[in-house]
Amino acid sequence: MTCLVLACGDAPVPPRLAELATVTAPAVPAKPDFDELLPRLDELGERSTSAPRLIVVGEDAALAAALTRLMRSERLSVELAYVTATRTAATRLYRLPTGSPAADLAVLGRAAPLPLVRDDSGTALVGLATITGPEGGELVGETYADSTRLFSGTVRSVRVAPTLEAPGVRATVGRGWGFLGPRWTGARAVQTGSTAAVVTRDGVTTPRSLKRCSFYRHPQDWLLVR
Incomplete structure (x- = not known):
């Protein structure tokens, strides 16, 4: 080795x-x-x-x-x-x-293959992404997991994370201070459109708000020692 x-x-x-x-x-x-x-x-x-x-x-x-x-x-x-x-x-x-x-x-x-999740800026996600409005405020817009609409309107936040196997990515929507069921929805891609979305990805927050953000499975897996 x-x-x-x-x-x-x-x-x-x-x-x-x-x-x-x-x-x-x-x-x-x-x-x-x-x-x-x-x-x-x-x-x-x-x-x-x-x-x-x-x-x-x-x-x-x-x-x-x-x-x-x-x-x-x-x-x-x-x-x-x-x-x-x-x-x-x-x-x-x-x-x-x-x-x-x-x-x-x-x-x-030993290393094993895992789905690689990336966003539309070409940045990998390994743990958790949280999408909110500016300064942690409410998120106004809509989010889809593949063709399933997770919300349209106003929510507290959206959380996105990789999965250990197919389809590759999952998301959940928070209303108020909690997260409603079904807790997670799996997909190959999670897409959010918003008037102003702020993404915190693996602890790093985007410096400015975004109109759109997407997380999706990369064609090639990555190798993690587990």
Whole structure:
């Protein structure tokens, strides 16, 4: 197994990973960080008969940034492992451990394919996206999961998350302070049109409101160590 660690922000790196080759980056890595990292991954892959493995140490936003760059650079054969200190939307979704057990799994575990969910900006979603109006206010518009209309009018928010298998993505609508059943509706695509929608994707909020946003399953799966 050929591993490279991406240590993001001030996330603690477990001792299990201390002797592996490591690249440091901000809490949410950007394109210049991956311009340095990806050639090193390619080199590691050329030296080994197995697929290279990138171990992301950080938060959900860091994992999403890594997956986004692998997708955009057509490197989805790279295995991703995730190590974080506390429970997150992604660790709950994929049933991943945290802390030292996560580091052990990152090195010793096996990668399995999962549906890759992206939005219309070409950014991957690994845990949870929440759609609201400006400043967390009510969302005015409508949302469809494939051909099923989830709401039309005004709601508190919409939540979108990947699924572990087909169809790939799911969504639920919040009215008031709760979420009404059916709790989740699965689809290949979830599309929202709004007078002003603000999207928080894996903890990162869009800097301005949007008229439309879509999340849908990418044609190719990604590989996660679970």
